[in-house]
Amino acid sequence: MTIWRITGGEGPGAGERAAPRYDIVDYDSRLLRIAAASSTPWVQMTGEIDVSNAQGVSRALQAAQARVPGDVHVDLSALIFMDAAALRAFALAARDLHEDGRLLVLHTVSPHIDRLFKLIGWHSAPGLVIHCRPRT
Known part of the structure; x- marks a missing residue:
């Protein structure tokens, strides 16, 4: 279910990069919120x-x-936990995008989530890019 929400806010100042305005809530539960x-x-x-x-x-x-x-x-900067089912969801989405010549780019991945991708071997899945890997 998609829930539309009106958001306010000011535009960026001179020389600043505009942050995305997350105005669509694609999923909202006790554990997870997905905004687009x-x-x-x-x-x-x-x-x-x-x-x-x-x-x-x-x-x-x-x-x-x-x-x-x-x-x-x-943007995964506010994600605190992910299990193998989540990894599979990302890998399958990346595969679908890859078939269309597109990418799934994950940003601000925490060290433990990055490690989980590597342990399972899906860090190099076709169509998946883990951008700005955490420092080890």
Whole structure:
């Protein structure tokens, strides 16, 4: 279910890069909130992703793929936990994007989530880019 929400806010000052305005809520539960920017390819995930909400992640990523013609960017700066079901959702979304010549770009990935991608071997999945890897 998509919930539309009106957001306020000021534009960026001179020389500043505009942050995406997350004006679509694609998923909202006790554990996870997924918000998207309708005018940009950005999605923001906040909370925890596990087997109970991985299908919601998949649906939100599919909705983002349908909204934008290019790559899909996911801000994970506020994500505190992810299990293997979540990794699978990201890998499958990346595969679908890759088939269309597009990428799933994950931003601000925490060290433990980056390590989980590497342990399972999905860090090099076709169509998946982990941008700005954490320092080890």
